[in-house]
Amino acid sequence: MTRGPVIGTATMVVSPHYLASAAGARILEKGGNAYDAAVAVSATLAVVYPHMTGLGGDAFWLTYSAGEGRVRAYNGSGRSGYAVRRDCYAGEGAIPRRGVRSAITVPGMADSWEAVQREYGRLTLAEVLEPAIGYSAGGFPLSPDQHGGSLLAGAALTPEAAAVYLPGGRIPAAGARFVQRQLAGTLRTLAAGGRDAFYKGSIAEEISEYMLASGGYLTRDDFADHHGSWVEPLSTDYHGYTVYQVPPNSQGFTALMALNILEHYDFADIAHGSYEYYHLLVEALKLSFRDRDRVLTDPDFSSIPLEHLLGKPYAAELAAMISPRQASVINSEPVGRDTAYAAVVDGEGNAVSFIQSLYFEFGSGVVAGDTGILLQNRGSFFSLDPAHINRLEPHKRTFHTLMPAMACREGKPAYLYGTQGGEGQPQTQTLLLTRMLHYGMDPQTAVNEPRFVWGRTWGDPTQELRVENRVEATVRAELAEAGHLVREAGSYDGIVGHAHAISVDDNGYRSGGTDPRCDGAAIGW
Incomplete structure (x- = not known):
């Protein structure tokens, strides 16, 4: 199932669907830059990977402008209705x-397309x-992943949704021609009228009228008042690299916390794939999740002590809590995992790392009227407990799992990486970065190597550590002896998500890797 890296001298596009990667490449060949190509990839994923992402969902972006020499973040997530x-x-x-009634947050992705492209x-x-x-x-051609x-x-x-996605009442076969004519009309309207056609025009009107007639809560005012946000990314220094994440309401700071903890260990003395490697990463991430679950929400509604959480002194305290032979006991709530990550680097050195989602497969399961738009169910992660940090309130962004990553060396992008997978996103990101940075793996090798995911999925009573069976049996046994609730996963199990990465080496060559678990492609030249 494994493949080798794709290496380009000037450009690279990675995504979980080959047609989306090809769309980005077409835009680059047409004279567009990384931002144009990234929006084309994002929009194409919204069509060819409709079970994972779409116009009814959200997106988060990290951008690097070679002209400006800086990384910026765009929060393209929507708020709950008034x-x-x-x-x-x-x-x-x-x-x-x-x-x-699960579709209670405004879709933010269409706004983010225009914001990123208008800016750059x-x-x-x-x-x-x-x-x-x-x-x-x-x-x-309908993908095997959409069929599954x-x-x-x-x-x-x-x-209404079944009429589109189960034509004739049947699940279409992988490879069958799949057409979404209503969605095509909506995209044409958006192309002609821009984001205002979506949030203030006929698209918003159609969605809100459908919601009113169907017992939903989103209104015209909710759409008209939506705006995404350019925000300063969070960062931490790690072994000579500056690693960037989108700030809350994204969970991205969790991965930065884990890196700060791992900085206290010498990976030269830790064999890749060993018990020590997996145990250390799992424990660092679990400690980060513990704090995440205490504080993560919309920062407009509650102060989040990021300076403390991302401080090196606090990381030293957490590192001292890790036992080399005993798993910690930390609880975490299950979160949805269906997402699409992609990245683009162009010949000028501009770079875009981005991720988008409907939350669950097919989101809320609701297609709004004649728009062809599947609405996300991201808002279902709000809590009804008035004391909960992520409690439901009007016009509020929820705790968000989406988190694209970028690591820069000497001020320029060195690694762009991310993954599908809810709770698994900071886990797989940490695996990818440590493999590329400490063990010298190219992006494709880093993606190909066995993975794990810790946490609880819907309906499971325990916090399990799912470990692909390509991890040595002796290592899995050691993890179990240390107290991890190890469950063997398949050799290339979808439970660990779909990861993709780009590296830029000292010669400027771009190396791309895409996950063998999905339908993706890396395209570079």
Whole structure:
């Protein structure tokens, strides 16, 4: 199942679907830059990977401008509706995970496309949306991953959604031509009218009217008042690199905390793939998750002590808590894992690392009216407990798992990396970076190597450490002896997510790696 790295002298595109990677490459060949290409990749993923991402979801971006010499972040996540309150769910133990009443946050992705391209792109929005429009109107070969997602979540689709994704009442076969004509019309409207067509025009009107008629809560005002945000990224220094993440409401700071802890260990004395390697990473991440779950929410609603959490003295305290032979006991809530990460580097040195999602497979399962847009169910992660840090309140962003990463060396991008996988995102990111930085692996090798994911999934009573069976049996036994609740996963198990990465070496060559667990491709030249 493994493959070798793709190496380009000037450009590189990685994504979880080959057609999306090709769309980015087409835009680069047309004269667009990394930002134009990234938006084209994002939009195409919204069409060809509709079970993972779409116009009804959110996106987070890290951008590096060679001209400016700086990294910036764009938070493209939506807020809950003005009328959405905890008493909307009186007598219920939780917000429904599916259905129209789970779709309570405004989709932020369309806004982020225009924001990123307007700030740095060369082409028009209409030009970069051409590949996505073409694939939605003319169809594309349905991916094995979408087929599998339909088997898993097809029963959660509303009749309007099922009419699109289960045509004729059947799950389409992998390789079948899949057409989304309603979505093509919506994309054309967006291409012609820009983000205002989505948030203040006919698209917002169609969605909000559907919500009103169906018992949902989002209104025209919720869409009209939406805005994403350019924000300063968070960073930490790690072995000569500056590692960047999007700030809260993203969980990105969790990965920075883990790196600060790992800085207290000498990886030259730790064999890759050994018990010591896996145990150390798992324990560092668990300590970071413990603090994340205490504080992560919309920072407009609650102060988050990031200076303390990302401080080197605090990392030293946490590192001292790790026992070399005993797993810690830390609880964490299950989170959705269905996401799409991608990255682009162009010939000028501009770089974009981004990630987008509907939260669960097919999000809420709701297609809004005749728009063809699947609405996300990200808001279902809000808590109805009034004392919870992530409690539901009007016009609020929820705790968000999405977290693209970028590591710079001497002020320029060296690694762009990320993954699908909710709770698994900081875990796999830490695996990728340590493999590339400490063990000299190229991105494809780092992605190919066995992975783990710790945490609880929906319905599971325990916090398990799922470890791919390619990890040596003796290592898995040692982890179990230390108290980890080890469960053997398949050799290339989808439970660990779909990871992708780009590295830029001292010669300026771009090396790309995509996950063998998905339908992706790395394209560079």
